[in-house]
Amino acid sequence: METEQRRVEVNVGGRHFETTTQTLPVLPTTTFLDRDPSLFSDLLSLLRSSSTTSPIPNPSRLIQEASHYGLPIQSSLRSALSPPPLLGFDASLSTTLLPASDPFATALSAAPDGSLCLAHAGVISSYDSTLAYSRSLRTHLDRITSLSRLPCFLSQDSPLPVAVAGSLDHPGLHLYDLSKGAHLGTVFWSDPSDTRLYKAWVAAIAPPSSASSPLFAAFEAAHRENCILCVDPTTLQVTGEIGRQSGIAAKSAAPNRVVHLPELGGLVFMSSVSAGPFGYSGYMRLWDPRSGDPVWETSEPGGRSRNSSRFGDSFADVDADGEQLALYKVCWKSGDVGVADLRKLSDDPWIYLSDSDAAAGAGGGVSGIVHCYKGQVFVGRQSGVEVWSQLDNAEPESVGGGRWRRNWMDGEEEAKKGFVRQMEAGGDRLFLRRQGLDGVQVWQTSRSSRQVSLLCPSSS
Numbered sequence: 001m002e003t004e005q006r007r008v009e010v011n012v013g014g015r016h017f018e019t020t021t022q023t024l025p026v027l028p029t030t031t032f033l034d035r036d037p038s039l040f041s042d043l044l045s046l047l048r049s050s051s052t053t054s055p056i057p058n059p060s061r062l063i064q065e066a067s068h069y070g071l072p073i074q075s076s077l078r079s080a081l082s083p084p085p086l087l088g089f090d091a092s093l094s095t096t097l098l099p100a101s102d103p104f105a106t107a108l109s110a111a112p113d114g115s116l117c118l119a120h121a122g123v124i125s126s127y128d129s130t131l132a133y134s135r136s137l138r139t140h141l142d143r144i145t146s147l148s149r150l151p152c153f154l155s156q157d158s159p160l161p162v163a164v165a166g167s168l169d170h171p172g173l174h175l176y177d178l179s180k181g182a183h184l185g186t187v188f189w190s191d192p193s194d195t196r197l198y199k200a201w202v203a204a205i206a207p208p209s210s211a212s213s214p215l216f217a218a219f220e221a222a223h224r225e226n227c228i229l230c231v232d233p234t235t236l237q238v239t240g241e242i243g244r245q246s247g248i249a250a251k252s253a254a255p256n257r258v259v260h261l262p263e264l265g266g267l268v269f270m271s272s273v274s275a276g277p278f279g280y281s282g283y284m285r286l287w288d289p290r291s292g293d294p295v296w297e298t299s300e301p302g303g304r305s306r307n308s309s310r311f312g313d314s315f316a317d318v319d320a321d322g323e324q325l326a327l328y329k330v331c332w333k334s335g336d337v338g339v340a341d342l343r344k345l346s347d348d349p350w351i352y353l354s355d356s357d358a359a360a361g362a363g364g365g366v367s368g369i370v371h372c373y374k375g376q377v378f379v380g381r382q383s384g385v386e387v388w389s390q391l392d393n394a395e396p397e398s399v400g401g402g403r404w405r406r407n408w409m410d411g412e413e414e415a416k417k418g419f420v421r422q423m424e425a426g427g428d429r430l431f432l433r434r435q436g437l438d439g440v441q442v443w444q445t446s447r448s449s450r451q452v453s454l455l456c457p458s459s460s
Contacts (some may be wrong), residue, residue, distance in 0.1 A: 001186055004401070005020050005021070005022055005150030006020060006021045007019070007020055007021075008020065008021055008024060009031060009129065010024075010031055010032075010033060011031055011032045012033045012035050012036075012037045012040040013033070013034060013035055013036060013037040013040075014031075014037065014146070014232050015037035015040075015041075017037075017040065017041070017044060019044060019048075021089070023044065023047050023048055024044075024047070024069065030438075032145060033068075035065070035068060035343070036065070036395050039061070039062065039065045040065070042062060043062055043065060043066060043069075044434075045082070046062070046077060046080045047077065047080065050082070051377065059081050059130035059131075059266065060128060060130055060132030060134055060150040062077060062081075063077055063078065063081075063128075063130065065256060065358070071240070076111075076455055078129060078130075080156055081129075081130050081429065082128060082129070082428060082443075083114070083115065083427075083428045083429060083444040083445060084378075084428065084445050084446075085374075085445065086373070086374060086405065086425065086427075086429065086430060086444060086445055087376075087389075087426055087445045088300075088376045088378060088389065088430070089387055089405070089407035089408055089409070090445050091387075091430065091444060091445050092443065092444075092445075092446060093410070093414065093441055093442070093443055094429075094442045094443060094444045094446070095131065095441075095442045096439045096440065096441050096442065097116070097118065097127060097439050097440045097442060098296075098438060098439040099118065099120045099123070099125050099129065099136070099439070100136075101120070101121075101123065101136075102120040102121035102123060102301060103120060103438035103439050104121075104438055105118045105119065105120050105433045105439065105440050106119050106120060106121065106143055106144055106145055107119040107144050107145055107146055107147035107422070108147065108422055108424040108431055108433055108440060109147045109148050109149050109163070109167075109424065110424040110425060110426025110427070110429070110431055111129075111149065111152075111426050111427070112163065112426060112427060112429070113129040113426070113427050114129045114131075114426050114427025114429050115127060115129045115161075115426065115427075115429060116131070116362075116424075116429075116431055117147060117149055117161060117163055117178075118147075118431075118440055119144035119147045119165065120454055121142070121143055121144075122138060122139050122140070122141045122142050122143060122144060123136050123137065124136065124139060124144065124147070124162055124163050124165065124178065124324050124364050125178060126136050126161060126163075126178050127292060129427065131442065132349075134160055134178070135160065135178060135181075136177055136456060137163075137178050137181050139165065139174065139183070140170075141165065141167045141169070141170050141174065142167070142170070142173075143167055143168075143169055144165045144166070144167055145166060145167055145168045145169075145203075146165065146167075146202055146203065146204055146205050147163065147164070147166075147205070147216070148163075148164040148165075148205040148207045149161040149162060149163050149164060149207060149210075150162040150164065150175075150207060150208065150215075150233055151207060151208060154252050158453065159297060160177075160178040160179040161178055162175060162177050162178070162184065163175070163176045163178055164178065164205055164207065164215065164217075164233075164420065165237050166201060166202025166203070166204075166205060166208075166217065167183055168201050168203070169201070170201060171188060171198065171199045171200055171201050172186040172188045172200075172201070172219045173186065173187040173188075173202045173205070173219075173229075173231065174201070175185050175187075175233075182345060182363070185236045186199070187217070187229070187238065187459045188235050189219040189221070189227070189229060189232050189238075191236075191243075194225075196221055196222065196225075196277050196303070197219075197221050197225070198377060199222060200219040200220055200221040200222075200225075200226075201219070202217050202218065202219055202220075203219070203220050203226070203254045203255065203256055204217070204218040204255055204256055204257055204258045204270075205217050205218075206258040206259055206260045206268070207259050207260075207297065208233050208260075209262040210262065213260065213262065213266070214230040214231055214232055214233065214239055214240070214289075215230075215231050215233050216228050216229070216230055216231070216258050216260055216268055216289075216376065217229050217231060217258070218255040218256075218258050218270065219254075220247065220254035221247075223247075224247030224248060224253070224254070225244070225245070225246055225247050226243075226244070226245060226247050226252075226253070226254035226255070227241050227242065227244035227245070228242050228243045228255065228258060228270060228287070228426065229239070229241055230242070230289055240289055240292070241292075242268065242287050242289055242292050243255070243270060243285065243287055243294075249281065250272075250274055250281045250283070250299075251299050252272060253272040253282075254269060254272060255270035255272050256271070256272055256273065257269075257270065257271045257272075257319070258270050259319070259320040259322070260424045261322045261342070262322065262421070263322040263323065263325060264286075264322065264325060264343075265288075266288075266289065266290070266343055267286050267287065267288055267289075267295065267326075268286070268287045268288075268289055269284070269285070269286055269287075269320040269327075270284075270285050270287065271283065271284045271285070271318050272318065273314075273317060273318070275316075275332075278301075279301075279309075279312065279314065279332055279333065280314045280315065280316050280332040281299075281300065281301060281314055282299070282300060282314065282315060283297060283299040283300070284297065284298050284299075284315075284318060284327070285297040286342075286345070291360055300314030300315055300348070301313075301314045310331070310334075312333065313331045313333040313334050313336075314331065314332060314334065315329040315330065315331055315332065315338075316329075316330050316331065316332035316365045316366065316367070316368040316369075317329065317330055317339075317368055317369045317370045318370065319370050319371055319372050320372075321344070321372040321373075323374075323375075324372065324375060324399065325341065325342040325343055325399065326339050326340065326342060326372070326399045326400070327340040327342060328342060328370050328372050328377050329350070330365045330369070330370045330379050330381075331365050331367040332362070332364075332365040332366055332368065333365065334365065335364040335365040335368065335369070335381065336352045336353075336421065337352065337353045337377060337379060337401035338350040338351065338352050338353070338367070339352075339353060339377075339399055340352075340399070340400075341399035341400070342399075343399075344399075344416065351399075351400035353377075353400065353404045353406075354404070355388075355403070355404050355405050355406045362383070364383075365381065366381055366382060367419055368382075368402050369391045369420060369421070369422070369423060370379060371423035371424070371425065373425035373430070374425070375389070375390060376388065376436060378409070378425075378430065380419060380420030380421075380423060380432075381419070382415075382419045383413070383415055384408050384409070384410050384411070384412070384415035385408070385409040385410045385415075385420055385432070386406055386407065386408050386409060387406070387407055387409050388404050388405070388406050389404065389405050389407070390402055390403070390404055390405075391403040391404065391405050396422040409443065410443075417434055417436075417437050418434035418435040418436045418437040419435050419436050420433070420434055420435075420436065421433050421434060422428065428445065429442055429443065429444045430442075430443040430444070431443075437460060
């Protein structure tokens with residue numbers, strides 16, 4: 001303890017500073033550093049308080065400056081600059097990321113550290129964990145419609161992510177190294193018996209969950225035949241094919257969502273939904289990539305459900321939560337939010353959420369989307385974005401039980417800007433892409449509002 005609290009004096013650019021080895025764990029080799037003293041002062045202030053309530057003008061420059069003092073300082077600084085834990089009921093619009101060119105975003109991919117890759121037209125732009133702009137790469141694609149990234153354990157030599165992109169206008173799955181500004185390669189769906197498949201495009205992507213797992217991509221050909229390809233992200237070789245189907249009906253259409261569930265033995269969840277003059281229709285399936293067989297499936301409307309009161313009220317969107325081992329869907333007609341336990345799937349596994357303070361489903365579910373993250377369920381409706389939070393759960397092994405609270409995250413004026421087309425969460429941020437609105441909105445819990453909520457707890 002005595003070593004940790006030892007005082008140290010440092011001369012930075014002619015200005016003297018005094019601190020402790022606990023605040024500055026990696027001591028410089030000399031007591032004089034020819035660096036900017038104003039930057040060092042900001043850096044030292046952040047390290048002392050471990051947080052900030054005021055905006056930092058240039059956080060990426062501070063992190064770059066911290067590299068001169070050792071990695072432990074960089075880690076502490078990133079922690080100080082990170083927002084507090086994301087609480088949807090207490091979140092507010094923090095900023096809007098506006099790319100310099102073609103500002104209308106077409107796809108998003110967030111990382112666990114809160115960084116973001118966004119596609120705008122045929123360009124991929126990356127922002128670091130402080131949301132400072134990193135760089136842009138113009139691809140050979142005209143319009144990127146699906147975007148993901150390789151996890152950091154597969155791109156350790158690259159300071160920027162390796163992006164995985166697909167386009168409904170161009171065939172193949174494309175990988176780009178954003179650090180080198182290079183196209184790493186393209187994966188095509190090929191079958192010697194049907195050359196038409198070589199021109200198939202990508203409709204959805206699920207990134208690898210570990211260094212030994214593949215990435216999964218849903219391919220669709222012009223004649224609507226589709227499947228999910230398992231791809232080795234290091235060699236770009238196709239290692240398997242699952243769920244091949246004709247695509248001639250709604251129950252065999254190409255998946256528009258693919259989620260890998262390592263928490264469920266490596267199963268792959270896929271879903272497809274389409275809207276027509278009589279409402280929505282679609283299907284959900286769980287596949288075992290090892291056997292290539294489905295382990296559960298359902299279709300709406302119809303299926304084998306005996307719940308006649310909800311016949312015709314099929315889902316508008318669905319998401320799979322690997323951490324909670326749950327499926328969450330929003331119904332298009334009623335707007336209700338349903339949850340199903342991935343471990344106890346049956347003909348009709350749904351429990352519908354409700355709270356006592358607001359009518360569930362207000363605003364309907366037309367054009368609704370759902371995204372689950374860290375035990376919270378975010379639902380985008382034409383009337384706004386709501387978040388469901390579980391207050392308690394009497395049975396830890398159950399999903400959907402206990403009491404739930406629903407809050408509107410955005411106000412009426414914000415909702416008028418355009419309904420949400422995509423939601424992606426990463427770190428402690430929620431990124432929204434709205435219809436007809438340039439850029440990407442960043443929602444997070446502010447430190448000041450979090451402090452107020454801790455000082456003034458709810459009477460309930």
